[in-house]
Amino acid sequence: MHDVVIVGAGPVGLTLACELGLAGCSVLVLEREPEPGSAMRAAPLGMRGLSAASVEAFYRRGMLDSLPIAPGFTEGANGPSVPRRGGHFAGIMLDPAKLDGAALPYRLPSPAPGLVMTNLAEVEAVLSKRAAKLGVDVRRGVTVSAVTRHDEGVVAQAGAEAYEARWLVGCDGGRSTVRRLAGFEFVGTEPQFTGYTMHATIAGLQELRHGFNLTPTGMYIRMPIDGHIGVMDFDGGAFDRSQQPTREHLQAVLRRVSGTDVTLTEVHTASSFTDRAMQSTTYRQGRVLLAGDAAHIHSPLGGQGLNTGIGDAVNLGWKLAATVHGHAPDGLLDTYAGERHPIGAAVLDWSRAQVAIMRPDAHGRALQGVVRDLIGTTEGTTYVFGKLSGSWIRHDLGGEHPLVGRDAPDFLLEAGTRLGELMQDGRGVALDFGTARPLHASARRWEGRIRYAAGPAADDLGLGAVLVRPDGVVAWAGERHPDRAGFERAAGRWFGSPAL
Numbered sequence: 430m431h432d433v434v435i436v437g438a439g440p441v442g443l444t445l446a447c448e449l450g451l452a453g454c455s456v457l458v459l460e461r462e463p464e465p466g467s468a469m470r471a472a473p474l475g476m477r478g479l480s481a482a483s484v485e486a487f488y489r490r491g492m493l494d495s496l497p498i499a500p501g502f503t504e505g506a507n508g509p510s511v512p513r514r515g516g517h518f519a520g521i522m523l524d525p526a527k528l529d530g531a532a533l534p535y536r537l538p539s540p541a542p543g544l545v546m547t548n549l550a551e552v553e554a555v556l557s558k559r560a561a562k563l564g565v566d567v568r569r570g571v572t573v574s575a576v577t578r579h580d581e582g583v584v585a586q587a588g589a590e591a592y593e594a595r596w597l598v599g600c601d602g603g604r605s606t607v608r609r610l611a612g613f614e615f616v617g618t619e620p621q622f623t624g625y626t627m628h629a630t631i632a633g634l635q636e637l638r639h640g641f642n643l644t645p646t647g648m649y650i651r652m653p654i655d656g657h658i659g660v661m662d663f664d665g666g667a668f669d670r671s672q673q674p675t676r677e678h679l680q681a682v683l684r685r686v687s688g689t690d691v692t693l694t695e696v697h698t699a700s701s702f703t704d705r706a707m708q709s710t711t712y713r714q715g716r717v718l719l720a721g722d723a724a725h726i727h728s729p730l731g732g733q734g735l736n737t738g739i740g741d742a743v744n745l746g747w748k749l750a751a752t753v754h755g756h757a758p759d760g761l762l763d764t765y766a767g768e769r770h771p772i773g774a775a776v777l778d779w780s781r782a783q784v785a786i787m788r789p790d791a792h793g794r795a796l797q798g799v800v801r802d803l804i805g806t807t808e809g810t811t812y813v814f815g816k817l818s819g820s821w822i823r824h825d826l827g828g829e830h831p832l833v834g835r836d837a838p839d840f841l842l843e844a845g846t847r848l849g850e851l852m853q854d855g856r857g858v859a860l861d862f863g864t865a866r867p868l869h870a871s872a873r874r875w876e877g878r879i880r881y882a883a884g885p886a887a888d889d890l891g892l893g894a895v896l897v898r899p900d901g902v903v904a905w906a907g908e909r910h911p912d913r914a915g916f917e918r919a920a921g922r923w924f925g926s927p928a929l
């Protein structure tokens with residue numbers, strides 16, 4: 430019997446597996462696909478944007494150097510800097526020159542780039558390698574088709590094989606079998622469009638403009654690599670997605686949306702998606718949990734799905750590990766859904782707002798004009814960039830300091846150590862900026878769960894100390910003369926009873 434069975438070896442399942450493996454749990458990952466790296470997951474169709482929050486998560490586990498980054502796409506290294514490409518909202522491009530980096534709260538320079546382009550296949554390869562090193566057992570060609578629960582654990586059934594664990598996490602994507610089998614309620618809004626991505630040989634390609642193009646009937650995207658096109662067709666989601674789109678269908682849609690008469694002479698690969706926006710009403714049912722697309726789906730507009738899923742995995746990993754090891758404080762595991770469900774809901778709304786202004790009618794066009802004007806301002810650009818980068822996220826942890834609940838800035842101690850480096854073993858970190866080490870004795874009481882480091886910081890943002898959770902979220906922030914009792918309360922709240 431394993432501690433945890435994860436269904437799905439996509440980027441979210443593998444990130445979670447690594448987090449649990451790092452924390453010393455026994456983990457089994459069951460994956461339907463016999464082989465990794467299908468054409469849909471490899472570049473260019475599998476290309477995905479990783480936000481600053483996701484890149485930080487890789488950095489904090491010492492994986493920055495192995496993170497596959499598409500050439501020419503590294504941006505904003507040593508932030509808080511201005512990326513060369515600012516991203517987009519419903520195809521309305523941000524102008525990086527209008528971004529006010531100083532207005533993004535609590536960022537400090539870090540080796541982690543602010544935004545990178547990568548691809549699913551390579552991210553999965555890197556995570557698989559790390560998972561193997563951490564002792565995670567990944568079994569491919571295993572399709573989970575039944576889930577049964579009992580008091581002590583959960584059994585995942587795949588054909589004649591049964592896999593038992595104390596906990597099961599469904600990371601099996603938007604059409605999650607685990608979600609259905611375990612009876613999670615999935616609610617939201619129905620699609621307005623069908624989207625297509627394709628790699629095709631196209632006669633008349635020069636008729637298609639580069640980049641994002643909003644048109645009277647939808648949007649098309651000509652990607653930087655020739656023959657790679659995205660199209661969004663406001664058909665009310667009518668296309669039957671159980672079928673592979675044919676060349677004739679793709680050509681008709683592309684012609685209609687782009688207003689050109691391009692000809693698809695050959696389609697090499699193609700797939701479809703919609704803007705259906707659904708979320709599971711809860712992320713936990715007893716010993717079964719959901720993360721990533723299994724918990725929330727929405728259109729790919731603005732590149733949020735993978736980033737939200739990675740955020741789920743790093744939030745869940747240490748909490749589930751502490752629960753497995755028996756030192757989790759009461760209710761810790763439930764803070765996973767408590768913190769991540771509102772983030773998922775906000776991401777769904779971000780996607781819906783983009784769909785609303787893309788609507789090919791007079792109302793959509795009117796709204797588009799207003800939003801375009803707003804994005805043309807420094808405040809507008811900075812606001813949208815803050816959403817795309819994940820810097821808007823602040824969990825409501827009840828602390829008074831505005832940094833509590835946010836992603837920790839990468840504090841640099843004058844001795845040369847960075848917070849991100851101190852987090853590689855997956856423990857929480859107490860940073861004590863006072864020379865008298867006022868929190869040393871307190872932090873030692875949680876030795877093994879909290880790593881303590883002291884010394885002045887290059888920039889301490891006016892703080893005396895911080896307590897950072899293993900997922901990089903600030904759990905507590907102390908003034909110049911930190912309150913020991915406040916620190917101990919926060920340590921107990923997140924890391925359980927002290928060992929000493």
Ligand SMILES: Cc1cc2nc3c(=O)[nH]c(=O)nc-3n(C[C@H](O)[C@H](O)[C@H](O)COP(=O)(O)OP(=O)(O)OC[C@H]3O[C@@H](n4cnc5c(N)ncnc54)[C@H](O)[C@@H]3O)c2cc1C
Pocket residue numbers: 436437438439440441442459460461462476477478479549571572573574600601602603605606607626702720721722723729731732733734735736737738
């Ligand atoms: C065109 C497009 C562009 C996108 N661009 C971006 C972007 O730029 N940035 C971003 O953040 N997001 C983007 N996304 C979204 C992103 O790809 C997804 O959110 C992300 O892949 C979800 O990861 P996941 O691990 O939750 O699920 P998946 O990647 O779907 O992985 C699920 C895994 O579970 C396996 N599985 C399924 N059922 C079973 C079963 N019964 N038993 C065993 N295994 C099973 C599957 O084979 C798969 O390997 C984009 C999506 C699309 C369609």
